Amino acid sequence: MASGTRKPNTKHRTAVAMESLIHIEDLYKSFGEQQVLNGFSLDLYGGENLVIVGKSGSGKSVLLKCIVRLLEPDSGVLEVLGQPIPQLNQYEMDRLRTEVGFLFQGSALYDSMTVRENLEFPLRRHPEKMKGQDVESLIVETLESVGLAHTIGLMPEELSGGMQRRVALARTLILRPKIILYDEPTSGLDPITAKEIIELMLKVQRRYQASALIITHDMDCARVISNRMIILIDGRNHAEGTYAELSKSTDPRVQAFFK
Amino acid sequence: MATTYFQRSGLRRYLKETGEVWLFARRFFSEVYRRPFEWRELLHQCYIVGNQSLFLVGMTGLIMGLVLTLQTRPTMEDFGAEAYMPAMVGVSIIREIGPVVIALICAGKIGSSIGAELGSMKVTEQIAAMEVSGTNPFKYLVVTRILATTLMIPLLVIFGDAVALFGSFLVENMKGDVSFQLFFNKVFRQLSFGDLMPATIKTFFFGFAIGLIGCYKGYNSQKGTVGVGRAANTAVVVASMLLFVLDFIAVLVADIFFDL
Structure with missing residues (x-):
């Protein structure tokens, strides 16, 4: 040591x-x-x-x-x-x-889902975690925190590598780990x-x-x-x-x- | 010496993989009854499997009906048995040719698509991402896809059979001046419960096999993009082989219960 x-x-x-x-x-x-x-x-x-x-x-x-x-x-x-x-x-x-949030090396965004659906996915799986909060506003707020609110309707393939990493970070943060x-x-x-x-x-x-x-x-x-x-x-x-x-x-x- | 040969030959790998497929199937049966049920994803997969294969299955069925009738008719005419054409075509399409050919087409289209999709998700760590977000990826990705193919392949086969019979009718109508009503009356008069039931039941097994092999190959895909290609390719090859084996077993079983 x-x-x-x-x-x-x-x-x-x-x-x-x-x-x-x-x-x-x-x-x-x-x-x-x-x-x-x-x-x-x-x-x-x-x-x-x-x-x-x-x-x-x-x-x-x-x-x-x-x-x-x-x-x-x-x-x-x-x-x-x-x-x-x-x-x-x-x-x-x-x-x-x-x-526990996990940001993968290659972002690992679900490529068959839009940015919104990528962020929605963990919320739908764990509704108890964000009880009483509006899913839509939570998604928008989290995307805003990584500066990518305008990409909400895009597919991962339409984003650059850096943007994909930011969206992946937003997905990691959505359950507030x-x-x-x-x-x-x-x-x-x-x-x-x-x-x-x-x-x-x-x-x-x-x-x-x-x-x-x-x-x-x-x-x-x-x-x-x-x-x-x-x-x-x-x-x-x-x-x-x-x-x-x-x-x-x-x-x-x-x-x-x-x- | 025997062990060395056993280890070096592909037999060991083949047996190992057979065991792994068996365990994969067992896991499917243990997870399929457990909550939460992924209804939304199941419906989505049913839509993908059914809707996206409809045109291909329809085209295959139509050509199958046309060709079968065109090629068989001259021989039947030689024997003066052209009146039996609808019955002969109906029985052969519904009992055997329809289910097997359409299942093979689906193995190529759906099996490879599932293998490539899950393989790609595996190598890009999307499956791992799903798991770390607290979702059971086996249940979400595998169970839904296997159920979707098991439910949709029989419907696709029924649709393909119907189109094939319509294709056969077109030829009969042109060559023999047979009406629509007469053609289908002759077809259904010849068909019995023993023709319809085994043919329908075996398509559920075909669907299960296509989904199982596609998911197994994709879910266990390795070695980057090469692995994805291999997963898609082997999914088709293995599923097609398995379809023939299942068909053989189905015919044997049907022979026992329905006295073909």
């Missing part, structure tokens, strides 16, 4: 509630002979943006998929909002998933659009007060958005700290990310 801290730095602790929304301890996941996660641990606290940085194939996306149980971990403790993910039944898991998981939010975007997405992520986080776990290898994104960072190497926490702390690390494997 380069900086050795597990919890946010003191300055950050004053800004966020010290409630662990995601608690992961000694998480292991392998695919056949290949060990992808090798005793990984983290705690995501209320209101913070935790960035996980690692090389391609280091298991970052696998970690996110374990958190939402798209993949089952081999062993370890994995709790989201205090609930043990591997032990939940399907009903409990589906309820919990309404509290407590935690948002971002899988490479700026990948495949040009630098200007990537910057817009990062600013948008900060804006919506302030507006909806969600905590964020961000997987990226875009160090600009990490610098702007992170309260705290974890460097993931060989499937375990190699280093942990703020961007400023890690950028000063003398560890050559950590430094490699900042060059």
Whole structure:
């Protein structure tokens, strides 16, 4: 461990509630002979943006998929909002998933549905989550928050890559989750659009007060958005700290990310 | 040695896949009765499966009726048996040719469409997105599509059979000066319960097989766009093969119960 801290730095602790929304301890996941996660641990606290940085194939996306149980971990403790993910039944898991938004790397918009239907879909599935609220105004308000209210009737194929990412973010936000998981939010975007997405992520986080776990290898994104960072190497926490702390690390494997 | 051969040959993969299809079907039956029922999506899928195949099935039926009558009539005339043409065409279309040919056409159109659509959704993580939004994608995507094909293929076959008989009537009317009423009187006089029931029942199984294989191939699609193409292609091939096997079983069973 380069900086050795597990919890946010003191300055950050004053800004966020010290409630662990995601608690992961000694998480292991392998695919056949290949060990992808090798005793990984983290705690995501209320209101913070935790960035996980690692090389391609280091298991970052696998970690996110374990958190939402798209993949089952081999062993370890994995709790989201205090609930043990591997032990939940399907009903409990589906309820919990309404509290955890997931922004996919490729946006993953339903391409047979319009923008409106994409946003409507989670609301129709979980009417209890937004009881008493008008679906139409909720959709418009959420689209306005990502600056795309005018695209409401368009199909995903009619949108640019950046716009698709924004609509996907709107769909993630529509159920007002407590935690948002971002899988490479700026990948495949040009630098200007990537910057817009990062600013948008900060804006919506302030507006909806969600905590964020961000997987990226875009160090600009990490610098702007992170309260705290974890460097993931060989499937375990190699280093942990703020961007400023890690950028000063003398560890050559950590430094490699900042060059 | 035997194990090595077994592992290297496609037999192991074939058996594994057969087992997986069986488990997929079992999951369908375990989920189909569970709430919430996706009525809206089921109706939407029924509309897509039925409406979008109507023209193709109609054209196939019409040409099938025309060709069958045109090709058979000279032989029947040689035997002086042209009066039996409506009955012969009716029985052959309704019992066998109609259900099998129309189901094969639907396997090509609907099976490949389902395989490609679900395959594309899988590789672009739309299915995963559905799952993380707290929706059961199997129930929403697979159960509705299998039910839609199971319900709509019989209707398409009935429609295709009707058009095929009309095509046959056109030829008979032109060549033999047979009236509409006389033609269909002869057709229905020859048809019995034992002709209609097995032919109709087996189309439900055909529809189920087309939906099941299309969904299985698409839902388990891998390896990017290549995988999507392969899912669509193998959905058609496997579903078509399965249709012939089911047809053979249906004929055997019908022979026992209806004494064909």
